[in-house]
Amino acid sequence: MEKLISKYFVPGKTFWVDEYIAGGGYEAARSVFEKFDAKGLIDEVKKSNLRGLGGAGFPAGMKWSLVPQTTGKPVYLVVNGDEGEPGTFKDKYIFRHAPHLLLEGMMIAAYANNVHKAYIYIRGEYVDEYRTMARALDEAYAKGFLGKKIFGKDFDLEIVLHRGAGAYICGEETGLLESLEGKKGFPRLKPPFPAVVGLFGCPTVINNVETLSYLRFIVERGADWFAKLGSEKNGGLRLFSVSGHVKKPGVYELPLGIPLKEIIYDHAGGIRNDRKLKAVVPGGLSAAILRSDEIEVGMDFDQLRAKGTMAGSAGVMVFDETTCMVSALHVTMRFYAHESCGQCSPCREGTGWVHKILQRIVEGRGRIEDLNNLLDICSFMGGTTICALADGAAMPLRSYPEKFRAEFEDFIRSGKSIVTPKAKELVSHH
């Protein structure tokens, strides 16, 4: 199977500018000035069915077409490289191995949206990746690919690299904008959407690292070719981050719509120690869990939504038969309680209560009514807040007990796990 982005993922290697150019790099960005006008380029990306690969899956070309070009204000491009959704680690590989692929994608997006200033927001923990991007940026400036009159065309583009400082919520695009403006990352009420009122009050395009990194290939080989690689309305390939109880965890670049079963067994090597599969988180921590009998599903935005879960960030976390679902949910909800920004009470209080209730259950002091209380809290958390963090928390919170009800009830009654007797001793009390 052909690799696009991941052909750059050579262990221990970064493709610096000369080697990147030698492999045909920056030709796509150079060619867009002749091949397309801005609207034509947006139409091409629309036709490619490229989706927002950060997790929302919003059609990328459509997102661009919503940016007003007549406000008299500058339009900004912001790259979301906060990569915080647990189970997701693909953008790190792009930063590490193919920094120029991202920069080239940014140039293409900048041309389509008439952008002359762009920011890359990279999560603060990615220290080495930040340094790699900084060096690549210097290289691109030195070659005249950035700055005034790029490629000798009448087009300026400045790119600024910006580090986050440890906050999941800054992966939410308006939280990210607040953070980029120098504030705590409280998401904004929408509308207005960032396309219209974004960074510094100006129209803003926000795209994920991976989304932008596919643009070079779309320009090089055409939208129709790209669209055909994937499934209906889900163009191209995608980087799946696979972790948990598989033999070969890692990043796999595969067509959108590929059955989950193939990812786990054909690509990630199957289950460790040849145990049985129990469950899978298909799209990052915030996706509803799937049972082992639900893995025939095609991994694209629409097919997973039809199954009541989501493609999200394509973070696939695999659970074998020894996994205690109660402990897994406890760890999951502890994450949301920790990362809730505190702006909206249903989320701030709800995630906290849920964590406390689950803590009590895993410590062996659960009550049978706790299960219904969890579902009650879940129902008021969803759809009542400014951003989707609480909705993301509600997905696992509802689906784990729904699909593994007997295991939850058994844990509460007996005060310990039926699958992992040690689960209780390992509970952290902090």
Next chain:
Amino acid sequence: MEPLTLNSQTQALFSAALQAKLDAKVAKYETRRASILEVLHLIMEEKGHIALEDEKNVAQYLSIPPIDVREVMTFYTLYYDKPKAKTRFNVCRTLACHLTGGDELLKYLEEKLGIHEGQMSKDGKCSLKTVECLGACEIAPMMQINDHEYAGNLTKEKIDELLKRVKCEA
């Protein structure tokens, strides 16, 4: 933390070298305030942590109220407001690391270091804390050492080796 008040001093806020770095960074942004996350990172790189005095200086430097600096410093998790341990272990506790035995390894580290998570050893040599997902689930269970180096596929043996290397055994 002590309450904050604006400095009335007029002398230079930072060393000339640091000031030059900060000025270059601030110039890239549309507003001075927008640079605050980077400004705080640069100060930490230079000094290890952001002391109260520097927190006030940042407010003055960016022409924003001190409370706004405090808000940023406390909202994000990566800023240190106190001197940090020589060697710092940030152990991931999120789902992929939990599935692959991270909880047990955390207990092991606590025993070996003689401190609990959230603590620093009395001699200031090492500290241990748990963190949420660091985006490295392919090498779970994992931790970050000194806010920088990713150490993954951890086992008790590997932890023993790491502790020998950084001379952190209790």
